[in-house]
Amino acid sequence: MNAPATTELPVVVIGAGPAGLAAAAHLLDQGIEPLVLEAGQEAGAAVREWSHVRLFSTWGEVVDPAAEKLLAPTGWTRPDPATYPSGGDWADLYLQPLADVLGERVRTGATVTGVSRAGRDRMVDADREAQPFVVHVAYADGREERLFARTVIDASGTWTTPSPAGGSGLPALGEKAAADRITYRVPDLKDLAVRARYVGKRTVVIGSGASAFTALACLADLAKSEDGAGTKGVWILRRGISGSTFGGGEADQLPARGALGLAAKTAVDEGHADAVTGFRTESIERDSDGRLVLVGEDGRRLDAADEVIVLTGFRPDLSFLDELRLGLDERLQAPVELAPLIDPNQHSCGTVYPHGHRELSHPEAGVYLVGMKSYGRAPTFLAMTGYEQVRSVAAAIAGDLESADRVELTLPETGVCGGAGLFDAPDAQEADGGCCAPTPRLVQLGAPAAVGTAAEEAPAGGCCGS
Incomplete structure (x- = not known):
């Protein structure tokens, strides 16, 4: 032809x-x-x-x-x-x-x-x-x-094509075998069948972006609900916590994006999620009850979790x-x-x-x-x-x-500056709170009216409600 x-x-x-x-x-x-x-x-x-x-x-x-x-x-x-x-x-x-x-x-x-x-x-x-x-x-x-x-x-x-849990960019050992307890999406906790997977359970969240912020905030909301007793999040960060970890807060020119990071900070501050820093997942094992145990490249073993949410991009x-x-x-x-x-x-x-x-x-x-x-x-x-x-x-x-x-486009700034290139420690700018703004302070958030992302095929939040 x-x-x-x-x-x-x-x-x-x-x-x-x-x-x-x-x-x-x-x-x-x-x-x-x-x-x-x-x-x-x-x-x-x-x-x-x-x-x-x-x-x-x-x-x-x-x-x-x-x-x-x-x-x-x-x-x-x-x-x-x-x-x-x-x-x-x-x-x-x-x-x-x-x-x-x-x-x-x-x-x-x-x-x-x-x-x-x-x-x-x-x-x-x-x-x-x-x-x-x-x-x-x-x-x-x-x-x-x-x-x-x-x-x-x-x-x-x-x-x-979501990225895997493994810290090397490859799937962690055992990650595929544990697929029944792992999701690579922000779960819809308004769906009763999905909600049942997480309510009263211990859930690991891996990731440091807006999707992870959303999952943490939603798990915190679930923990505070009438039937949410025992719901607990574990937030795995491959780096340490610095001034820019939770985004730009009030300095973000997209207010809802800034509020999303602050909602995640609230989840940690109120004890609904524990942060584990400098942890790069090497393997995922099952304990005798079928729960998942994450093992880091440095040999650390986390307490067993019921579910894992991988939001690594x-x-x-x-x-x-x-x-x-x-x-x-x-x-x-x-x-x-x-x-x-x-x-x-x-x-x-x-x-x-x-x-x-x-x-x-x-x-x-x-x-x-x-x-x-x-x-x-x-x-x-x-x-x-x-x-x-x-x-x-x-x-x-x-x-x-x-x-x-003739390309003219001004994007709203995130309110944080400095790259993620250093492997473990935050850089000097981040240690001072970033070059664009001071370390975000915690603000009181109302109902989650606008959490999420404007990314086209890579959403970052919003399971808490419309």
């Missing part, structure tokens, strides 16, 4: 999440036909898996302008821009209507299994850039198809891109030009410089990783970042480099 002329082909977008659907909207705005391939059975499938989570960005920050323009003729009205949606709200009230407007341009149950150049594996140079991309797709009904594309935008996120699935020539940072697995801007080893202020198609480009011209996947293993991705990325990429594909290069 001969490939058609590249100019006649659509731009294939992988993933019908917030970034993927926004990319389609921007492409249409540029007069370019998109084809969105979503592995799930409906748009926003990954977001729907954390539908109980409330974002810490408002509606005003999680609706893409081009998408809103596309939705407007349908009578769609954006919810109150000052309020905080849950993942379920985001999917039902925004992502699904957007997918409906895009219509047949969005295919669900379509898993991309490979991307290459037509007739060229990654070793072949000859006439490479003149060839269209070939995209292999496996459908939920068992069919397979080969599609051709002029450009490929991978917005598939990182949700399906996410990583990109690059397997289906193996025949493409990607330029990825060796540490973050993010595009090499973007990596220095987001490297948590260097900074955590939220001061990510505006970036667009140039920072997202690869040696393989015409391939872009956008959205959460563009950050590789780096955390704290915000939806507004993805929206600006795809706006720039769509303009570049259309040949409007002036617009593509």
